Amino acid sequence: MAGDRRDGSLAGSLLRRGLRRARSATDRVLGREGQGTGTARVRFELPDGQSIDADVAAGTRLLHAAMAEGIDLSHYCGGTCSCGTCRVEIRGDARGLSPLEGREQLVLGFEAMQRGDRLACQARVLGPVSVRIPKDF
Numbered sequence: 745m746a747g748d749r750r751d752g753s754l755a756g757s758l759l760r761r762g763l764r765r766a767r768s769a770t771d772r773v774l775g776r777e778g779q780g781t782g783t784a785r786v787r788f789e790l791p792d793g794q795s796i797d798a799d800v801a802a803g804t805r806l807l808h809a810a811m812a813e814g815i816d817l818s819h820y821c822g823g824t825c826s827c828g829t830c831r832v833e834i835r836g837d838a839r840g841l842s843p844l845e846g847r848e849q850l851v852l853g854f855e856a857m858q859r860g861d862r863l864a865c866q867a868r869v870l871g872p873v874s875v876r877i878p879k880d881f
């Protein structure tokens with residue numbers, strides 16, 4: 745059929761798969777993977793006692809949301825989940841964040857995990873959430 749974008753050929757199938765992978769890699773680099781729809785409000789409580797509210801696209805990593813607001817949040821490893829300097833404390837309900845996963849658990853450590861802390865470079869915003877940025881990481 746003329747104009748049918750799904751030709752069923754091997755070349756077409758490989759091209760579509762390549763495009764999906766390229767989009768996925770781009771989303772990973774930009775911190776957009778797992779992005780839902782809409783926006784969610786994040787409250788950042790700063791070490792000096794002030795707070796900043798930000799409306800961010802669902803799926804945005806906390807680190808990127810903080811950086812977009814000009815918040816100085818340590819991230820020595822560049823967000824590769826290896827330094828732990830982006831640790832934040834979650835205030836109240838943590839259901840507005842993506843689930844804690846394996847590598848993040850390792851870097852956070854048992855004590856921080858028990859407190860409910862998260863790594864800002866790994867936690868993605870899925871709904872309203874309030875986080876406190878500690879004075880020292």
Ligand code: FES
Binds near residue numbers: 828866
């Ligand atoms: S920036 Fe290094 S673990 Fe998050």
